[in-house]
Amino acid sequence: MNSLRCLTSTRYLVNKLLLSTPAQSSNLILPTLLSGKSYQKFYFSREFSKKVGKMAFSQDELKKKLTKEQYRVTQEKGTEAPFTGEYDKHYKPGEYKCVVCEAPLFKSDDKFDAGCGWPAFSATKDKTAVAEHDDSTLGMKRTEVTCSKCQAHLGHVFNDGPKPTGIRYCINSASLKFKNSK
Ligand SMILES: [Zn+2]
Numbered sequence: 001m002n003s004l005r006c007l008t009s010t011r012y013l014v015n016k017l018l019l020s021t022p023a024q025s026s027n028l029i030l031p032t033l034l035s036g037k038s039y040q041k042f043y044f045s046r047e048f049s050k051k052v053g054k055m056a057f058s059q060d061e062l063k064k065k066l067t068k069e070q071y072r073v074t075q076e077k078g079t080e081a082p083f084t085g086e087y088d089k090h091y092k093p094g095e096y097k098c099v100v101c102e103a104p105l106f107k108s109d110d111k112f113d114a115g116c117g118w119p120a121f122s123a124t125k126d127k128t129a130v131a132e133h134d135d136s137t138l139g140m141k142r143t144e145v146t147c148s149k150c151q152a153h154l155g156h157v158f159n160d161g162p163k164p165t166g167i168r169y170c171i172n173s174a175s176l177k178f179k180n181s182k
Contacts, residue, residue, distance in 0.1 A: 082117025
């Protein structure tokens with residue numbers, strides 16, 4: 001009975017804090033109220049919801065919505081095997097959206113065959129469609145590309161693309177969803 005009362009009052013305090021304090025200070029105070037796994041779970045779900053904003057998908061929802069490969073690539077920064085992706089040799093007219101949040105990312109007009117085994121684009125649909133991050137994993141210095149809207153991992157960008165941009169966005173098919181132009 002005591003532990004139940006304790007749990008209820010903790011929940012009450014947490015709810016009160018969430019309603020009354022800005023995120024930063026509640027993140028500092030909450031570890032004293034929640035311990036171990038329950039805090040971690042709470043903290044990460046809060047961070048995750050913040051990242052995806054209005055389209056807050058839980059990890060469980062994403063696992064249902066996406067295939068295992070789409071989840072591994074977009075949420076765990078995986079890379080599909082070269083020459084295996086659905087859009088590697090795909091050149092129909094249309095646009096490529098984020099497989100997670102459906103934000104438009106690339107146009108078929110900017111797609112080219114780089115011969116590397118992954119879909120390659122010389123430009124993004126608009127300047128704010130993707131975000132770039134330094135990536136020094138696997139002993140290489142690369143620039144990771146994510147969806148600006150939901151942070152899904154897309155692939156990497158290199159400076160060896162065709163003119164006029166000279167840029168090559170090397171993107172996993174598993175991160176994309178193609179929409180035919182009408
Ligand atoms: Zn997205």
